[in-house]
Amino acid sequence: MNAVPMRSRLWRAFHQLGSPPYVYRLAGRLAPWLGVASCVLLAVGAFWGLVLAPPDYLQGNSFRIIYIHVPSAYLSMGGYVLMAVAAGIGYIWRMKLAHGVAVCVAPLGAWFTALALVTGGIWGKPTWGTYWEWGDARLMFELLLLFLYIGYMVLRMSFDEREKADRVSALLAVVGVVNVPIIHYSVEWWTTLHQGPTLIREGGPSITMDMLIPLLIMLAGFSLFFGWLLCKRLQGEILRRERRTRWVQNLAVEAAA
Amino acid sequence: MSEFLAMGGHGPYVWSAYGVTLAVMVYNAWAAYRHQANALARLQQAGEEQETRAKPTVRQIG
Amino acid sequence: MTPRRQRMVLVALVAAGVILSAGLALRAFQENLLYFFTPSQVMAGEAPDNRAYHLGGMVLPDSIQRDPGSLTVNFIVTDYAHSMPVSYSGVLPDLFGEDQGVVARGRPDANGLFVADEILAKHDENYMPPEIAEALAQAEQGETP
Numbered sequence: 195m196n197a198v199p200m201r202s203r204l205w206r207a208f209h210q211l212g213s214p215p216y217v218y219r220l221a222g223r224l225a226p227w228l229g230v231a232s233c234v235l236l237a238v239g240a241f242w243g244l245v246l247a248p249p250d251y252l253q254g255n256s257f258r259i260i261y262i263h264v265p266s267a268y269l270s271m272g273g274y275v276l277m278a279v280a281a282g283i284g285y286i287w288r289m290k291l292a293h294g295v296a297v298c299v300a301p302l303g304a305w306f307t308a309l310a311l312v313t314g315g316i317w318g319k320p321t322w323g324t325y326w327e328w329g330d331a332r333l334m335f336e337l338l339l340l341f342l343y344i345g346y347m348v349l350r351m352s353f354d355e356r357e358k359a360d361r362v363s364a365l366l367a368v369v370g371v372v373n374v375p376i377i378h379y380s381v382e383w384w385t386t387l388h389q390g391p392t393l394i395r396e397g398g399p400s401i402t403m404d405m406l407i408p409l410l411i412m413l414a415g416f417s418l419f420f421g422w423l424l425c426k427r428l429q430g431e432i433l434r435r436e437r438r439t440r441w442v443q444n445l446a447v448e449a450a451a
Numbered sequence: 452m453s454e455f456l457a458m459g460g461h462g463p464y465v466w467s468a469y470g471v472t473l474a475v476m477v478y479n480a481w482a483a484y485r486h487q488a489n490a491l492a493r494l495q496q497a498g499e500e501q502e503t504r505a506k507p508t509v510r511q512i513g
Numbered sequence: 514m515t516p517r518r519q520r521m522v523l524v525a526l527v528a529a530g531v532i533l534s535a536g537l538a539l540r541a542f543q544e545n546l547l548y549f550f551t552p553s554q555v556m557a558g559e560a561p562d563n564r565a566y567h568l569g570g571m572v573l574p575d576s577i578q579r580d581p582g583s584l585t586v587n588f589i590v591t592d593y594a595h596s597m598p599v600s601y602s603g604v605l606p607d608l609f610g611e612d613q614g615v616v617a618r619g620r621p622d623a624n625g626l627f628v629a630d631e632i633l634a635k636h637d638e639n640y641m642p643p644e645i646a647e648a649l650a651q652a653e654q655g656e657t658p
Contacts, residue, residue, distance in 0.1 A: 229480075236476075240469070245455070251646030252608060252636055255458035258465050260640070262472045286520045302479065309475055316468040320461055323606030323633045329567075330548045368524055369531045376535070383539075384546045385569055387616055390638040401640040419476065426483035433490035437497070446494035 212289050215441050218432045221425035228422035235415030242408035250405075259317040261408055264393070265416035267310035270339055271374045273303030273420065277346070278371035281364035293360040294435055296367055297350070298427035302420060304343035311336060322387055331380040332388035335373055342370040356435070549616050552595040562620075568597060568627055569616040569635065577611060590615060590627070597621070601629040608634035 210216050243261035250257035277299040284292030314333075315325040327333060346363050353359035381390045393399045399406055436442045458465045514522075539546065549569030550560040560566050568590055576589035585602040599617050609615060614635030621627045641649075 244465075244469070248642035248644075249459065250640050251643040252613075253640075254461055256461040256464050257640060258458070259468045262468060266472070282524055286517060286524060288517075301482075305475055305479055309472055312471055313468045316464050316471075320464050321606075321608055321634060321636055323608075327548070327633070331546045365524075365527060368528060372528075372531050372535045376539070380546075384543075385549045385551070387548055387633060387635055389636055392638040392640065395638070400638050402642060402645060404642065405640050419480075423479055423483040427486050430483075430486035430488075430490040433487065433494060437490075437494055442494065443498060446491060446498055449491050450495045450498075 212287075212291055214291055214432045214436050214439075217291060218429055218445075221428050221432075225422055225425040225429075228418050228425060232415050232418035232422055235411055235418060239408050239411035239415050242411060247405050247408050253321055256317060256320040257405075259313055260392075261412045263310060263313040263317055264409060265412045266306045266313060267336070268413060269416055269420050270303055270307035270310050270336070271377060272417075273299050273306060274339060274342070274367075274374055275371060277303060277343075278367045281360075281367035284360060285364040285368070290357075290360070290435060291432070293364065294428060294431040295424075296346075296364065298424055298431050300343055300347050302423055302427070304340060304347070306416075306420070307336065307340040307343060311340065327387050330387045331384045332377065332386050335377045335380055339370075339373055339377060342366075342373060346370075551592040552590060552597040553592050555597060555621075556595045565618055565620045565630070567616050567618050568599065568629075569614070570597075572609070572611050572613055572615050574611045588615075590617065597627050598625070599627045599629055601632050603630075603632070605632055606634040608636055 239261060243258055247258070249255050277296045280292045280299065281296035283289055284294075284296060311333075314336075318327075319325050346366055349366055350359040350363045353362065378391070378394070380386060381388050392401050393409075401409070433442055433445075456462055456466070544559075549567035551570055552568070554560060555568065560568075570590040570592045573589040573591045573596060576587075578587045580586065583602065584604070585600065586605065587598065587600050589596050589598050591597075599619075601617065601619075609632060614637065616633045616635050617627060617629035618631040618633075619627055619629035
């Protein structure tokens with residue numbers, strides 16, 4: 195008896211999330227809050243990580259790069275999973291908005307992947323003694339992740355018709371998601387120059403609390419920052435996809451006035 | 452202060468990594484806002500073109 | 514089957530196929546994905562003998578011998594099961610030291626001495642302030658005097 199209204203409520207929420215005007219307004223309302231919260235967290239986390247956290251016993255101050263490298267790498271992988279799930283939903287349920295989410299995640303994910311590679315290289319020089327090592331599985335598969343993001347965007351560009359681009363690029367996004375667990379486990383499956391995972395490992399994080407707290411703050415700050423930009427990009431994407439609808443044209447007139 | 456900036460000899464690495472990150476994040480925030488603003492501007496442009504194209508037909512009828 | 518069901522099955526099949534083929538491909542290229550070989554693997558003949566490769570392990574404590582007047586340094590790399598002597602001439606990374614992870618690129622000579630042309634330092638996933646590292650080292654010494 196109770197299950198039916200519960201289920202219908204869930205379906206209504208699902209359908210609302212498929213409604214462009216609803217999501218456009220939701221994103222517009224969320225964006226400023228996410229923006230302010232992420233900037234505060236990033237400022238606090240960066241100050242804590244650069245000034246208050248102690249230096250590492252072995253690496254000294256170069257370890258402070260962890261506070262931007264790890265969140266970038268985590269977003270590069272989390273972003274890809276989000277993109278693949280959204281593209282998959284869009285493909286199966288023919289939900290244009292879900293494809294729109296995947297389209298908006300791609301450039302953000304690609305930028306954070308590039309950041310993870312660059313900050314990792316800068317960190318590698320004073321610790322390993324090299325910026326880059328061809329042949330290290332962790333580095334190779336993270337680079338492959340960047341190519342997957344770029345491939346997704348380039349593949350879309352090769353289609354004139356948006357719906358066809360949605361369908362074909364969604365399959366690439368779903369196929370590429372297999373790379374994400376490979377990146378995570380690469381340091382355990384093979385011998386690598388890159389060290390093992392510090393946070394997500396058996397026995398808990400292998401970093402002391404005074405170094406861990408700013409890292410968690412930065413992870414939260416980067417995540418909210420990603421959400422903020424995703425909201426703004428999604429708004430733009432919805433306007434482009436729905437430009438022929440009455441509600442978008444009314445909105446344009448209102449914005450001009 | 453200069454001791455803090457030197458980071459025990461790791462200053463160039465730490466600050467270049469943070470600098471690149473800051474630049475990329477600021478650029479992405481700007482690009483995301485421009486993405487939406489451009490979409491709105493194009494819609495308004497298209498709306499105005501439609502209006503100007505619509506006017507002659509109104510005159511013809513009149 | 515509804516079209517939506519069909520698409521669902523298609524996505525599931527594609528995902529399963531990709532996971533399977535990725536798994537097979539990674540198994541096939543297992544050896545190429547190894548960045549370095551441990552002394553045990555070298556002893557077992559798993560390292561390539563026709564080209565330079567990376568030898569990785571820990572620097573055995575008290576094994577570093579610096580040649581005065583030149584940049585040559587000799588040390589022993591161990592994985593605690595087997596060990597290999599290494600010779601290198603050049604600049605060492607800051608993190609190079611006894612009981613630290615190390616990766617050397619080169620190949621063994623006729624006498625089994627691994628002649629390296631590049632040395633990189635490998636650190637582990639532990640991060641802690643210097644005081645805690647000191648306390649840990651002291652505690653360890655107290656346990657095994």
